[in-house]
Amino acid sequence: MSGGPSTPEVVVLVGNPRAGSRTRGVAEAVTRALLDRLGWSPDAVQVLELAEIVGVSFGPEPAYGAKAGPDPFAAVRSARLLVVATPAYKGSFTGLLKVFLDQFGHRQLAGVTAVPLAVAASPAHAEAAASALRDVLVELGAKASTPLAVPESQLADAPEIAAEWADQHTDPITSVSSPA
Numbered sequence: 001m002s003g004g005p006s007t008p009e010v011v012v013l014v015g016n017p018r019a020g021s022r023t024r025g026v027a028e029a030v031t032r033a034l035l036d037r038l039g040w041s042p043d044a045v046q047v048l049e050l051a052e053i054v055g056v057s058f059g060p061e062p063a064y065g066a067k068a069g070p071d072p073f074a075a076v077r078s079a080r081l082l083v084v085a086t087p088a089y090k091g092s093f094t095g096l097l098k099v100f101l102d103q104f105g106h107r108q109l110a111g112v113t114a115v116p117l118a119v120a121a122s123p124a125h126a127e128a129a130a131s132a133l134r135d136v137l138v139e140l141g142a143k144a145s146t147p148l149a150v151p152e153s154q155l156a157d158a159p160e161i162a163a164e165w166a167d168q169h170t171d172p173i174t175s176v177s178s179p180a
Contacts, residue, residue: 009079010031010044010080010082010083011045011083012024012027012028012045012048013048013076013082013084013085014047014048014051015050015093015097015100016049016051016086016087016096017096019049019052020049021051021087022155023086023087023119024047024049026117026119026150026161026162027083027117028047029158029161030083030085030162031083032159032162033165034081034083034166034173036166037166046070046075048075050072050096050097053069053072054096054099073103076104077104077108079112080112081112081115082112082114082137084097084114084115084117084133084137085117085118086117086119086133087118087119087129088121088125088128089129091125092128092132101137106139106140108140111141112141112142113142113144113145114137114143115145115147115148116130116131116133116134116145116148117133117150118147118150119150119151119152120150120151121153123151126149126150126151127149130148133147145169146169148165
């Protein structure tokens, strides 16, 4: 899973302020497991690392990071399947991800199926962050799946955790139309 096409079917949005994180690894494992169960090609995947592409702005216009490329906001809005991954910071998802998501208007993600995913040292913090992330995605209009909370102590088992989660939660996601 690399940069992906300019109009992605599947977007992996990584809200970790450090690019190349273990959070991204879990998100990619979940995406692979879902694509496998849905019978979709991994060619339709675009990974967006917020640490590389988004600057922080408290004004009305979004700020962009140093990495140029396709519009990350358009990619998220046009995704059929959106896997949103974050580490838990102070019991919630990252501020970087919050600032990015705050650029979307109410119900602007209608038609997008989203998978909220959080990683934390404590299982309780991972669950809290994943749940809070799900709430924001629903507020933005996305059809959000059951959140996935992954304790850091289980990151070595990410492929197995992703496969088990996908086995249990792919059915509601199958309502998403298959990519062309």
